[in-house]
Amino acid sequence: MRTIQINDTTLRDGEQSAGIAFTAPEKVALAILLDEIGIQELEVGTPAMGGAEAQAITEMTHLGLKSSLLSWNRAVRSDISASIACGIKRVHISIPVSDIQISAKFQGNCRLVLERLRDSINFALDKGLYVSIGGEDSSRADESFLLDVALCAQDWGASRFRFCDTVGILDPATTSEKVSKLVKALSIDVEMHTHNDFGLATANALAGLQAGATSVNTTVNGLGERAGNAALEEVVMALKRLYTIDLKINTRRLRELSQFVVKASGYPVPPWKAIVGKNVFAHESGIHVHGILQNPSTYEPFTPEEVGWERQLVIGKHSGRHTLLSLFQQHGIHLTREETQSILERVRHLSVQVKRGLTVEELLNLVSIKENSSWDCITPAK
Structure with a gap:
């Protein structure tokens, strides 16, 4: 891979997720945080919307950020004028390139697309x-027409062409094939601009980069239309760890960034969400915990500190003796051995009853109850 650039679109495509609306102060604060890391x-938004x-966007352009700021525009002069009025120096212009999109937006007139x-x-x-040009629905476009549009954009002075898998219908192999043809021409x-309708946004984004693309759109927590976009934290860590490409991004603040977007969007991330989910460094299985206690790399591809997390050992249905012994020794x-096995059986029974792992307080209560030989008196914490 050549030099790679992240173009994060949380402030534009991420906010376009159904039901999400950032306030102006939240957008500015998020831009500052993204810049800091x-x-x-x-991609800071759509100036043609006006108002807040x-x-x-205007406030962002006056902050003196190191990040380059790009606005999203339709292929109409008024949109570009609105961007200029906000102080924007870099514009992305989106144009439909698939038959279905051209039919809906330009009455099927391909010549009009090129004129605009x-x-x-x-x-x-x-x-x-x-100027950056985006081929809306590139993945479903006729390849000859897509190439014509991209070559025209280049000839007319555009500096970048965005390949958009607008409805997320590609797989990595097909992405690589299509993007490779564009890169060579x-x-x-x-x-790369990928969507997650089949859960392949990050994989397709990486495939496009492997095929020669040099820029990639991401969103924090994978926000975006429908099933979302390629997640910033996933793309950054995959490039860093799988391809040894360090973008000089402060990955130790990825969890902080994720939690900021959770608060601003009102939507939590699933516990099992890659990189930033709360279960990513949580271990319950007895075999796994035993391995982690010996050497964390047995069941962790990188350290939790690298992305701003901490390791958690969870006591529950799948726990083993080593986990219990370690926790009790800390106290x-x-x-x-017999006492540990007896308490372990009770732990497994109780965790099924309460449908979760047990708290430290509950575990210490189990020891106290065991000493009093009265298992039935335990009351799980709420």
Whole structure:
């Protein structure tokens, strides 16, 4: 892979998730946080919406951020003018390229698509802007027409072409094949924009980068239309750990970033969410915990500290003796093998009853109850 750039679109495509609406202060604060951790480019929103959206974007342009700020626009002059009014210097112009999208938005007139594209690129360049072009629904477009659009955009002065898997219908092999053809035909950068309708957004984004794309759209926690986009934390850590590409992003703040977006969006991440979910470094299985206590790399691909987390040993149905012994020893309690096995059986029974792992308090109560030979008096914590 060549030099890779993250273009995070949490502030645009992420906020387009159904039911999500960031306030202007939240958008500004999120831009600052993304900038602080080292994200190279931010797609900050759609200035043509006006109102609070334009206000927030304008404020971002006055912050002096190191991240490059990019706005999203339709291929119409008024959208680009709205971006200029906000102080934006880099514009992304989206144009439909598949038959189904062109039919719905341009009455099937492919010539009109190209005319609008040329006009908007010329207008933006005349204003001294950096221009990125997005092929909406590239994955379902006729490959010859897609290439014609991309080559025209390049000839007319665009600096980047975004390959969009708008409805998330690709797999990694097909993504690689399609993107490779674009990369070979173009001298400008190719950017990946993938959706997660089949759970393949991150895999497809990485496949596109392997095929020669140099920029990739992400969203924090994988927010986005329908099933979401490629998750920032997944793409960054996969590049870092699987491909040894360090983007100089402060991964120790990924959990902090994730939790900020959880609060702003009102939507939590599942416990098993890759990289930032609360169960990613939680271990309950007896075999796993035994291994973790000996050497954490037995069941962890990287340390929790690398992404701002802490390791958790959970006591529950699948726990083993080593977990119990370790926890009780931390509290100065030493049990015989028989006592440990007896308490372990009670732990497994109780965790099924309460449908979760047990708290430290509940576990210490079990020891006290065992000493009093009265199992039935335990009351689980609420």
